[in-house]
Amino acid sequence: xxxxxxxxxxxxxxxxxxxxxxxxxxxxxxxxxxxxxxxxxxxxxxxxxxxxxxxxxxxxxxxxxxxxxxxxxxxxxxxxxxxxxxxxxxxxxxxxxxxxxxxxxxxxxxxxxxx
Amino acid sequence: xxxxxxxxxxxxxxxxxxxxxxxxxxxxxxxxxxxxxxxxxxxxxxxxxxxxxxxxxxxxxxxxxxxxxxxxxxxxxxxxxxxxxxxxxxxxxxxxxxxxxxxxxxxxxx
Numbered sequence: 001x002x003x004x005x006x007x008x009x010x011x012x013x014x015x016x017x018x019x020x021x022x023x024x025x026x027x028x029x030x031x032x033x034x035x036x037x038x039x040x041x042x043x044x045x046x047x048x049x050x051x052x053x054x055x056x057x058x059x060x061x062x063x064x065x066x067x068x069x070x071x072x073x074x075x076x077x078x079x080x081x082x083x084x085x086x087x088x089x090x091x092x093x094x095x096x097x098x099x100x101x102x103x104x105x106x107x108x109x110x111x112x113x114x115x
Numbered sequence: 116x117x118x119x120x121x122x123x124x125x126x127x128x129x130x131x132x133x134x135x136x137x138x139x140x141x142x143x144x145x146x147x148x149x150x151x152x153x154x155x156x157x158x159x160x161x162x163x164x165x166x167x168x169x170x171x172x173x174x175x176x177x178x179x180x181x182x183x184x185x186x187x188x189x190x191x192x193x194x195x196x197x198x199x200x201x202x203x204x205x206x207x208x209x210x211x212x213x214x215x216x217x218x219x220x221x222x223x224x225x
Contacts, residue, residue, distance in 0.1 A: 034213065043204060043217040044159075093158060098211050104149070109158040 003027055006094055006107025013084055013114055021079045021110045023094035032097035033077035035069065037090045044093065050077045084114040117142045117209045121216035128195055129224050136190040136219045138205030143183050146211070150179050150190050151204040153218070159204070163190070195223045 003026040013019050023033055031052050036044040048064075050056040050071035058064045066088075068080040081088055094107040118141045128134055138148070147166045151159040163172045163179040165188070171180040178191040192199060200223050205216040 032211075036215075041220075044206075044215040046212075046214070091156075095213065098146075098208065104161065104164075104213075106159050111156065 002096075002105040004030075004094065004096060004105045004107045006110060008110055009108060010111040011113070013112070015085055015114055016083055018080055018082045019084055019112060021081070021092055021094075021112075023077045023079075023096075023107045025075045025096055028096075029074035030077065030096035031074060033071060034095045034097075035067075035077075035079050036093050036095065038093070039090050047092075048079075052077075081112065084112070086114045088112065089114045117145075117207055117212065117214045119205055119207050119214050119216040121203075121205050121219050123219055124217065125220040125222075127222040127224065130195060130197060132195050132223075133191070133193050134195055134221070136192070136203050136205075136221070138188040138190070138216055140186045140188075140207045140214075142209060143186050144209060145183065146208040148179075148181055148188050149206045149208070150177075150188075151206060153202045153204055155202075162203075192221075195221075197223045197225050199223050 005024045033050045035047045037047050038044045046059050047062045048056045048058045048069055050069045052071045052074050056069035071077040091109050091111050093109040120139045122137045145167050149164045150162045152162055165172050165181040176193040181188045202218040202220045204218045206213050
């Protein structure tokens with residue numbers, strides 16, 4: 001159980017365009033979704049936390065107007081990188097809130113390359 | 116805010132060696148600590164999860180220990196193999212706020 005489907009797994013886009021990344025919980029309801037990004041040769045850094053039906057909270061230094069998070073349902077959270085620039089090229093990965101059993105699930109990640 | 120540090124940042128060993136990766140964290144009030152493996156360009160593979168009440172976990176050639184009071188964990192890899200080459204990440208969960216270390220890039224040479 002506790003499967004999270006993340007897509008796309010990779011995307012290449014032109015500078016200035018927007019890219020939407022989806023994380024969908026397949027067999028459970030995710031009231032909370034954590035979004036991380038990982039720059040090359042660096043660790044995962046928490047970007048923001050989305051909660052179903054309310055505004056996301058962003059970590060310091062993350063532009064909320066650039067990284068739009070929508071968590072409109074209990075099974076879908078999306079991250080949209082708006083007006084992407086090459087410096088946004090990174091690996092983005094989602095994680096729902098820890099399950100009652102204590103287990104964790106991560107999305108498979110999205111590698112974004114902005115050219 | 117929890118801070119997680121991993122030492123060394125990179126490690127290169129010949130095949131067959133036993134090795135230890137280190138992880139330290141600043142706030143001992145943790146729910147659990149987890150070790151992950153990440154291959155280049157890939158997602159995370161969970162290796163071992165240690166609950167805050169536990170002191171160690173073992174899986175095959177891997178053994179992870181946890182000393183909450185001193186804010187430390189170690190990942191011991193026995194008889195290393197070239198297939199163990201990857202980046203190893205330590206992650207600490209404090210009330211569902213999971214923070215990652217910068218990782219140790221391990222290279223095992225044949």
